[in-house]
Amino acid sequence: MTDLVRARELDAADPLRHARDLFDLPEGVVYLDGNSLGALPKATPGRMEQVVRQEWGEGLIRSWNTADWFTLSQRVGAKLAPLIGAAQDEVIACDTTSVNIFKLISAALAARPGRKVILSEPGNFPTDIYMIAGLEAQGLARRRLADVDAIMAALDDDVALLMLTHVHYKTGRMLDMQRLTKAAHDAGALVLWDLSHSTGGVPVDLGGCNADFAVGCGYKYLNGGPGAPAFAYVAQRHQAGLQQPLTGWFGHRAPFEFSDDYDPAPGVDRLLAGTPAILGLAALEVGVDLIAELGMGALVAKSRALSEFASGAIAERLSDLELASPHNPVQRGSQLSYRHEHAYPICQALIARGIIGDFRAPDILRFGFAPAYLRYEDVYNAVEALAEIVTTGAWNTPEFRKRAAVT
Amino acid sequence: MTDLVRARELDAADPLRHARDLFDLPEGVVYLDGNSLGALPKATPGRMEQVVRQEWGEGLIRSWNTADWFTLSQRVGAKLAPLIGAAQDEVIACDTTSVNIFKLISAALAARPGRKVILSEPGNFPTDIYMIAGLEAQGLARRRLADVDAIMAALDDDVALLMLTHVHYKTGRMLDMQRLTKAAHDAGALVLWDLSHSTGGVPVDLGGCNADFAVGCGYKYLNGGPGAPAFAYVAQRHQAGLQQPLTGWFGHRAPFEFSDDYDPAPGVDRLLAGTPAILGLAALEVGVDLIAELGMGALVAKSRALSEFASGAIAERLSDLELASPHNPVQRGSQLSYRHEHAYPICQALIARGIIGDFRAPDILRFGFAPAYLRYEDVYNAVEALAEIVTTGAWNTPEFRKRAAVT
Structure with a gap:
């Protein structure tokens, strides 16, 4: 079974699958920064x-x-x-x-x-x-x-x-x-x-x-x-x-x-x-x-499952990427952080593909898993993009390396 | 010339008369509390x-x-x-x-x-x-x-x-x-x-x-x-x-x-x-x-003219009402305060008629004149209502005397 098939199965079985529809998320975006600024509830x-x-x-x-x-x-x-x-x-x-x-x-x-x-x-x-x-x-x-x-x-x-x-x-x-x-x-x-x-x-x-x-x-x-x-x-x-x-x-x-x-x-x-x-x-x-x-029970369960799915897929595709978060999901928050010398341009290259995580100085790539609106398939797509960017060096352009005034 | 005629003339000549239309004010309300919470700009x-x-x-x-x-x-x-x-x-x-x-x-x-x-x-x-x-x-x-x-x-x-x-x-x-x-x-x-x-x-x-x-x-x-x-x-x-x-x-x-x-x-x-x-x-x-x-120049000029119009009309209709503000408009803010033993129920009776000023403990009736959206005719109507309430004792009902949890 491929990761994509598995992601779709997990989404279909997700008790919180209805919750994504309670948020207004832009088309074409995988939002992995809900730990920095949460998404807009449709009721707001x-x-x-x-x-x-x-x-x-x-x-x-x-x-x-x-x-x-x-x-x-x-x-x-x-x-x-x-x-x-x-x-x-x-x-x-x-x-x-x-x-x-x-x-x-x-x-x-x-x-x-x-x-x-x-x-x-x-x-x-x-x-x-x-x-x-x-x-x-x-x-x-x-x-x-x-x-x-x-x-x-x-x-x-x-x-x-x-x-x-x-x-x-x-x-x-x-x-x-x-x-x-x-x-x-x-x-x-x-x-x-x-x-x-x-x-x-x-x-x-x-x-x-x-x-x-x-x-x-x-x-x-x-x-x-x-x-x-x-x-x-x-x-x-x-x-x-x-x-x-x-x-x-x-x-x-x-x-x-x-x-x-x-x-x-x-x-x-x-x-x-x-x-x-x-x-x-x-x-x-x-x-x-x-x-x-x-409900916190359902949210916590899904948060852990999402980050486990992500860390497994990343370990498979990018075995050299150093996890800066604890390996045990009960010892970490709803996020995964990875250390990479070029974390900043990698993050920019991801954003250019609609995968929004964030960078924390000096070398951290940070992905948040807001369980209320994130799908397993979103995580799958994010990992695919990350693997492609890191393995091909697609991050290495002047555009992605140029620092914003505020990062 | 009656006060009403004068108020209408002043409104017609007011260089800020267009400004009221930049605010969303409820029908039937004379808002004399812009010094506590300003009105809603239509652009907001x-x-x-x-x-x-x-x-x-x-x-x-x-x-x-x-x-x-x-x-x-x-x-x-x-x-x-x-x-x-x-x-x-x-x-x-x-x-x-x-x-x-x-x-x-x-x-x-x-x-x-x-x-x-x-x-x-x-x-x-x-x-x-x-x-x-x-x-x-x-x-x-x-x-x-x-x-x-x-x-x-x-x-x-x-x-x-x-x-x-x-x-x-x-x-x-x-x-x-x-x-x-x-x-x-x-x-x-x-x-x-x-x-x-x-x-x-x-x-x-x-x-x-x-x-x-x-x-x-x-x-x-x-x-x-x-x-x-x-x-x-x-x-x-x-x-x-x-x-x-x-x-x-x-x-x-x-x-x-x-x-x-x-x-x-x-x-x-x-x-x-x-x-x-x-x-x-x-x-x-x-x-x-x-x-x-x-522009502050136009706003200050109108603020002073509005409060002068109000204090003149109140002095005429309710000569006993004690002004707690300075008589000279250049020595006061964009408001007039009056002292009255029954300031609280008078304020409530005014609010019931759509004239929103406020009460400040223990005995102050406070009227703010936000020059951006207040008309002279509004002030005229407020003074008429105040005079009627005070001279007839219309404030003296259990409903108006009942204190809100927060005043």
Whole structure:
């Protein structure tokens, strides 16, 4: 049986085969970058039209009450919560991942007086590490980076917070949340998990792992749109005492009393700062609804099967290509990364053929497998194109080697 | 000549009379709340459709380059700059007003070591004052509030930053930016102006006033939509040394080098933190383009004429109603506020008649005059309804007195 026949059989038997039709994907494109920007749900343009024309245009200021804009951050958070093993009142959608990281690093420092170290790993997603820098310049935090293998040894009495990304953006490696959370707690530290590359792609059980804090982004597997609002999670046990420094009016107990004194809202609401981004939240809600409806069980099963199919086919066609992701699908996110000296022009040559993956400096070719809309036959076609480009050297043209201003 | 005849004459002679047709306003509504949430420009739904269907849906991840998403924050900032007397490279659109205030308070503290006091006035817009609280809890800042008359006396060697709202949200009182900025500088302090109720409604000349920092919101007179991204201004002379603690990847000199070390972008770009909110920025750009096209000169002239017409008609019909705004239109923003013991039910009774102003606790009736889409005849109708409601006591029903969950 050829790979193509097998791909078609797998598609025919796929319990999620109907889901692709819920997305608007361009013709002739195999989209392997849903881990960077998720595809457009078909329901989104209609919902945006409604929020713009009816809620904003017709309802005007009244829509804060009549269209429930006031509780949109909470509502999206509550819908997102079951996807990551959280209770509904533990998650709120707001701001960006970066800003939410800042809030929760600061909250950990406030909760662990006398400890200043924020422990992470080198090569973590840049914004996570960068968000320590500002607090370091203020004298509030100290950065410590240790390779994941050395994390246990680096957890000492100075560590206020262990901050890690659950699924690594570059390699797709997935960390053992349960074990690392316990290790941090044993050392008296709190833990903050960045779920940006996890949510909607892999199983996450924040509650079961006894995690303290988490953040994640809305524009990858949640399909919330470019620059979608992010989310933040605070375990119930930390909510009453939570102190975060972005003390804006939407995090106040009673914003419309217009008092001069800040009095934080109970619960996770106190993570809000400014006026919520209604247009972005409305688009995110559509994406979250869709993922919740498809169900994490089916999505995770298909994600693993898709990446297994891809890695098998690539190993067969390009046996020299170095897999930078873990070989075991339960130890990685919904992606495969390969190392190649010429990853950049290979990626450009793929894009020219409608196969959209991405490049991560200096030498990573990254393919995401968004299980909601990707078919096995798409993966087959992508592997065929990749094999052709690599074996013939078709990537080696001035056009493909020319770097974009931003890659 | 009756007020109605005069209103119609003023409308006929209005150089901005064509502008109303550029907005989508509901039938039967007189919208006096453009200072809280601006109306929907007719061009916005089409632009949103384009950014959602074409740029996101068709372009997918490629649109970061091909649709210039990477520079959208800068582009909107540059278009906004001339409306507030700034150079194009001094303004950037991002995050919320609250978050931008936090960045710039922190930047002032970094630029004035040894000084911890942030000076503002009691009753300033809550989020402005609240944003000091988080920094105070971290031991970085100290809040000092002084009535505007006593601000000069409160400016001493401990003050790092004078932070004031240019047009007061409740009363509409406009401060003397030139004089107060100079006073702050004479005391060795920096100054941060909140332009949320100014931008697009009154003349602002940040450069001419030698202002250091400013912030403002996109959803009022700029008509950027509910929860639109905000903006921040940093005078060129402060940009090279600017330190702000929300050190996210979009504020990095080269985000896609994925280095572990934070190296701030040159200029105002370093105010960026997380991934920009593309949907919100796209809507904001339409609103900014529209206001820029109409021109601040014409808008300011009409704003003053509208509020003069309104205050004259109200004084005639309801001579006892106490004006909480300055009597001189050049000393106030594009709004009029009145004090009334029963402001809340009066506001509800007006809304029931399609006259949408708003209530600000405890006793303020607030009417905004967005000059781009408001007609003199609208103002006439609003005053008629107000006079009828107040003189007949039509506000005094259980329905109008019942408070919404959020007012």
